[in-house]
Amino acid sequence: MSNVTVRDLWMEYPNQVVLERVNLEIPSGEFCALVGPSGCGKTTFLRLLLGEERPTRGRILLDGEPLVAEPGPDRGVVFQRYSVFPHLTVLENVILGREFQQSRFLGRLFGARRRAALEEARGVLEAVGLGNHLGKYPAELSGGMQQRLAIAQALILKPKILLLDEPFGALDPGTKAQMYELLLRLWSEEKMTVFMVTHDLKEGFTLATRVLAFDKVRVDPTDPGAYGARITYDLPLTLKKAAMGALAPVG
Amino acid sequence: MSNVTVRDLWMEYPNQVVLERVNLEIPSGEFCALVGPSGCGKTTFLRLLLGEERPTRGRILLDGEPLVAEPGPDRGVVFQRYSVFPHLTVLENVILGREFQQSRFLGRLFGARRRAALEEARGVLEAVGLGNHLGKYPAELSGGMQQRLAIAQALILKPKILLLDEPFGALDPGTKAQMYELLLRLWSEEKMTVFMVTHDLKEGFTLATRVLAFDKVRVDPTDPGAYGARITYDLPLTLKKAAMGALAPVG
Amino acid sequence: MRRIINRRPGRGGALFWGALPFLVACAGYGVASALRLAENPNDKLLPPLSAMVAAVARVAFTPDARTGDYLMWADTLASLHRLGLGLGVATALALVIGIGMGLIPYVRAGLSPFVAMLSMVPPMAVLPVLFIVFGLDELSKVVLIVVGVAPFLVRDLAMRTVEMPREQLIKAQTLGANTWQIVLRVVLPQMLPRLADALRLSLGPAWLFLISAEAIAATEGLGYRIFLVRRYMAMDVILPYVAWITLLAFASDLLLRWFNARCFPWLRAGKASP
Amino acid sequence: MRRIINRRPGRGGALFWGALPFLVACAGYGVASALRLAENPNDKLLPPLSAMVAAVARVAFTPDARTGDYLMWADTLASLHRLGLGLGVATALALVIGIGMGLIPYVRAGLSPFVAMLSMVPPMAVLPVLFIVFGLDELSKVVLIVVGVAPFLVRDLAMRTVEMPREQLIKAQTLGANTWQIVLRVVLPQMLPRLADALRLSLGPAWLFLISAEAIAATEGLGYRIFLVRRYMAMDVILPYVAWITLLAFASDLLLRWFNARCFPWLRAGKASP
Amino acid sequence: AEKKNFRVAWSIYAGWMPWGYAADSGIMKKWADKYGIKVEIVQINDYVESINQYTAGAFDGCVMTNMDALTIPAAGGVDTTALISGDYSNGNDGIVLKKGKTLKDIKGQKVNLVELSVSHYLLARALDSVGMKEKDVTVVNTSDADIVSAYSSSADVTATVTWNPQLSEVAKTAGSTMVFDSSKVPGEIIDLMVVNTGTMRDNPSFAKALVGAWYEIMGLMTKPDTAEGKAALEAMAKASGTDLAGYKQQLVTTKMFYTPAEGASFAASPELVKTMDLVRTFSFDHGLLGEGAKSRDAVGILFPGGTVLGDVKNVKLRFDDAVMKQAADGKL
Numbered sequence A, B: 001m002s003n004v005t006v007r008d009l010w011m012e013y014p015n016q017v018v019l020e021r022v023n024l025e026i027p028s029g030e031f032c033a034l035v036g037p038s039g040c041g042k043t044t045f046l047r048l049l050l051g052e053e054r055p056t057r058g059r060i061l062l063d064g065e066p067l068v069a070e071p072g073p074d075r076g077v078v079f080q081r082y083s084v085f086p087h088l089t090v091l092e093n094v095i096l097g098r099e100f101q102q103s104r105f106l107g108r109l110f111g112a113r114r115r116a117a118l119e120e121a122r123g124v125l126e127a128v129g130l131g132n133h134l135g136k137y138p139a140e141l142s143g144g145m146q147q148r149l150a151i152a153q154a155l156i157l158k159p160k161i162l163l164l165d166e167p168f169g170a171l172d173p174g175t176k177a178q179m180y181e182l183l184l185r186l187w188s189e190e191k192m193t194v195f196m197v198t199h200d201l202k203e204g205f206t207l208a209t210r211v212l213a214f215d216k217v218r219v220d221p222t223d224p225g226a227y228g229a230r231i232t233y234d235l236p237l238t239l240k241k242a243a244m245g246a247l248a249p250v251g
Numbered sequence C, D: 001m002r003r004i005i006n007r008r009p010g011r012g013g014a015l016f017w018g019a020l021p022f023l024v025a026c027a028g029y030g031v032a033s034a035l036r037l038a039e040n041p042n043d044k045l046l047p048p049l050s051a052m053v054a055a056v057a058r059v060a061f062t063p064d065a066r067t068g069d070y071l072m073w074a075d076t077l078a079s080l081h082r083l084g085l086g087l088g089v090a091t092a093l094a095l096v097i098g099i100g101m102g103l104i105p106y107v108r109a110g111l112s113p114f115v116a117m118l119s120m121v122p123p124m125a126v127l128p129v130l131f132i133v134f135g136l137d138e139l140s141k142v143v144l145i146v147v148g149v150a151p152f153l154v155r156d157l158a159m160r161t162v163e164m165p166r167e168q169l170i171k172a173q174t175l176g177a178n179t180w181q182i183v184l185r186v187v188l189p190q191m192l193p194r195l196a197d198a199l200r201l202s203l204g205p206a207w208l209f210l211i212s213a214e215a216i217a218a219t220e221g222l223g224y225r226i227f228l229v230r231r232y233m234a235m236d237v238i239l240p241y242v243a244w245i246t247l248l249a250f251a252s253d254l255l256l257r258w259f260n261a262r263c264f265p266w267l268r269a270g271k272a273s274p
Numbered sequence E: 001a002e003k004k005n006f007r008v009a010w011s012i013y014a015g016w017m018p019w020g021y022a023a024d025s026g027i028m029k030k031w032a033d034k035y036g037i038k039v040e041i042v043q044i045n046d047y048v049e050s051i052n053q054y055t056a057g058a059f060d061g062c063v064m065t066n067m068d069a070l071t072i073p074a075a076g077g078v079d080t081t082a083l084i085s086g087d088y089s090n091g092n093d094g095i096v097l098k099k100g101k102t103l104k105d106i107k108g109q110k111v112n113l114v115e116l117s118v119s120h121y122l123l124a125r126a127l128d129s130v131g132m133k134e135k136d137v138t139v140v141n142t143s144d145a146d147i148v149s150a151y152s153s154s155a156d157v158t159a160t161v162t163w164n165p166q167l168s169e170v171a172k173t174a175g176s177t178m179v180f181d182s183s184k185v186p187g188e189i190i191d192l193m194v195v196n197t198g199t200m201r202d203n204p205s206f207a208k209a210l211v212g213a214w215y216e217i218m219g220l221m222t223k224p225d226t227a228e229g230k231a232a233l234e235a236m237a238k239a240s241g242t243d244l245a246g247y248k249q250q251l252v253t254t255k256m257f258y259t260p261a262e263g264a265s266f267a268a269s270p271e272l273v274k275t276m277d278l279v280r281t282f283s284f285d286h287g288l289l290g291e292g293a294k295s296r297d298a299v300g301i302l303f304p305g306g307t308v309l310g311d312v313k314n315v316k317l318r319f320d321d322a323v324m325k326q327a328a329d330g331k332l
Ligand SMILES: Nc1ncnc2c1ncn2[C@@H]1O[C@H](COP(=O)(O)OP(=O)(O)OP(=O)(O)O)[C@@H](O)[C@H]1O
Pocket: A013, A014, A016, A018, A037, A038, A039, A040, A041, A042, A043, A044, A045, A080, B139, B140, B141, B142, B143, B144, B145, B170, C269, C270, C271, C272
């Protein structure tokens, strides 16, 4: 279960209000696409959900409880800027999550458990199209490959809430289609709640069950930072959800 | 004038061939969109054109002369990963090019010339939608805003050849449309030769006068790095070019 | 329970925790001193606070019988003068050579092994040679500081320059910059705060060299006084002098940090404020 | 003409340019020495090469009459042993405290002012106290190295840890890591090469402290020998000893670099090879 | 308190080389075994540090000059007994000038010396002898390890006061003249073996073992023609970084008390009282008796006859001839 409730949320930086009175009620298993003009506060909103930053006013509740104000394994993330570990190879980057989970003290797996983790990681990497680059370091990958690596890294743990910041921005249409399929399969299988920032409206409508548009409603021309963005549209695409839900047990 | 000729170009990394026997003839003023699957070598190709790296075999000619093997002001660039200067504000980042040009020894402008440069920079920043963020440092900008800053920085110098690596990847549709307009106007006014990597085929066909598709034609399943990518399609959209050319004197 | 890496002390908490080790150290000294004094009331090794206060009053606020100077201030001035000169020269060298080595492959190839080697020469062991070349007066003390500190600064700055993202250099070139302009507008502004950090790290060694130089031949200076009174183990003078040096160095450290925060706002831009 | 920052010497060129300053320095010494010797054939300050070779032959390849040891090797062993211990302890401290300070806000608040202060205390000035607390034997020499080098290592490592991209720590937390796992799998592996770099920078100071400690109380060691013969200005022994120390330090430097290149292939991954 | 293990520090100097030999040759062990104790003899390179360590309690005994014994341990409240008066400097300390041939020429020059050491004292005595004051020169504190290189290589060092072996190196420099040396103030710079008075009182055998070992070696040194004597001298020469001839040269300017009787009578002589009066006056004038000292009487000095210089209630330095007498009488 992972209902997300946002109540009267404000986020202010010095000299600038970014988000203003945001209210939301997202039931478990929803796939939300966040859209809006560049710089309006979508990434900031994800960072708040992640617990990386704290709202200056208002609260975020997770299943009715205040959100633990720190990142945790219940919330996976793919950042807008690639955030893979430069000192680990592609394969090591992906099994790291399993190692954290299964080896509290060493953070490292050996023997059969390691082999199992590697097997699983290879599967996911194959699915994101990095099957041929298992031993490379991130610095040796192209931009899109790094992004796919970050996705594989987040997906393998099957978090309850998945936060994606323009995850498919640097991918070509073919690879993108593959990634859509992977993401949707995992989403319906695992009943994750997904928040995905995207600039591609078509992508938003294809994947999501709900589209949230952020934008500033008021602008003070003499002081552009005076007002923040709010949720201007909140479109549930309920039919699709029902369809996906029906599909899930089968897929 | 800026004809680009590529002859029998190979690019190999240890254990991996990235580009294989690439041949091209791009007349001056062409707008090329480079498309292809993630990791196939598009960024690498731009880096070669930039003079940042040298091909392992083959040659690149600029107006019949071998390419000067170092970056220079004739070739502007917007990298896939934002590459603005963290220690300069938005406005300073943009006037920097002018300062380099006009002040050989101090690299700094004063008085009237500085005011003129600032005026010009403000205009470009307004055009990319950063008019309200002139005094911010890059670390205070969102991803898309940094990308627009990098574009403004490159455009202000009106280079003969412009190399763009997924420049609009992180922008919302509205902002994107604005940027298209700006880019096309400059392109037709200045008769630049543009190379733009994109994953959005529609974008490629909208903007470009020629689409180059990169892909591997041969794959050795046992050694995925054995063969490199080549240009698999080279589509001239000549009609459009003529139309744009006709428009230019007017716009 | 949040992870310990995500928990931050408040303003008061930071003050308290920051002060704690100092208090513990002071208390430790007090106990050790009291124990020794109980055994021998004239013990010189760990004098009581009162003795140190009296000694400071004597050297700092009473004119010296022989020279009429206020010793501690005269010493401080002399030492700071030498230190300032030495660090100034070392910094200038580091800027020129360090950035040169970091940026220009030929300079790097030519100088990096030599500077690495030079930084390993223990300067104290070749002091006699320094004396001959630079005389026994102020100059040789300044030179000792330079010789001791500059190689570190140069190497650190060169390392940092090499670590700069290549994209930035390429970007600058596409904006038409020549090498000199790249240095002036791209590398230097980003290296200055790093240099200040490196300087902070080398304040300790700089004082060390200064003190050693003053111990060898001098007529005033903080190091001179320490080594002079060491002759009769006047720890009641030495310890306050050491504390004073530490305080001076610490103040310079703070000053440099303030300088960084003040002159390079971009360093902290975008970092979470709390 | 390409910009100078884009021109790289080839393999041979790098060798040539790297060797040049050494040759110049040697030639300079030769000339200065010849000049002084022409004036006074008994000059001790800049002895000719032959004198140094003879001195080395005496201390390195002839057993000492009194003890039967080969002095130079015995000295080297003694010094390296102390140095190794000192640096080992300092490194361990730096890892624990430096990473702690860099990663955990409470530890940072508590220790960072104290460590900054500590790093400013000139260790030589409080040597008498060190000797009394730790005795005059091996321990105090090792402790001097630790006291002299550890604060730098700790501060440098803490700075570097703080500079790590926050995204990585957050990412690790979303992958379920606890603080200990973050240290073990994310911070430590990335800090080890930095630590090796910091160690490289502190090899010079470490030798300096060792030599100073050996100068005061020791019966063997490279520093002991240098200070023993310094009273007679036997530069024919001192200079080869200094050169030998420099060489040892330089070799350690190379070793650490090789270690970094060897154990952390990701450091160079993606960097242009030529 | 009574104990079995003792530590004694020494540093390299012509008159103290026998201590090194005592440790190396086993003579010390022999005498320690005789009294059922253990005595460790530790060489410290840095003379001042060895005194500091003794003062701080790390050693039970230490070699030092009479002036340093007064100003460091005694002024520091450590009750100290001068157990053995080994020798006095008889030309081992001297003043050397580059410019000028007589002492009077020193006027106005910078003088490089170890400030507050016996060199400084010698300079004060020398200036006194020609009616000058310390104000007439500028004293530059220069560490003893660097005095040779500074003097012989730097043009701006023109005058220096130092001791052997540095003194002979300095005097060798072309154009230099030794204008004054300690033979002109004989018996004033005395090299002692001092021990902690409390330790000595509780453990008489410790003092006896030290004195016994010392005079056994003195005996060897007076017989350079025997194999044993020659070996001893050679070992000491080697340890002091020179050869036999060089070491003998240093001994010429050192007035050794080879027999316990000589040492005992020197310690008991009335001249010693006069010397110590000069020394304590110099020390007080230079602030060496510590900040609490209101006059030169602050620290009491006890002499064998029972004479006391200074504060009777604060006797911290005691010249003792009892054990040397026992040695002279063959009672050890
Ligand atoms: N650390 C910071 N300090 C000050 N202002 C900030 C900071 N971080 C973000 N901002 C501002 O907050 C606003 C929203 O930024 P955010 O990164 O959330 O935008 P976004 O919606 O993700 O944009 P994009 O689509 O371009 O990534 C921007 O105007 C930015 O300038």
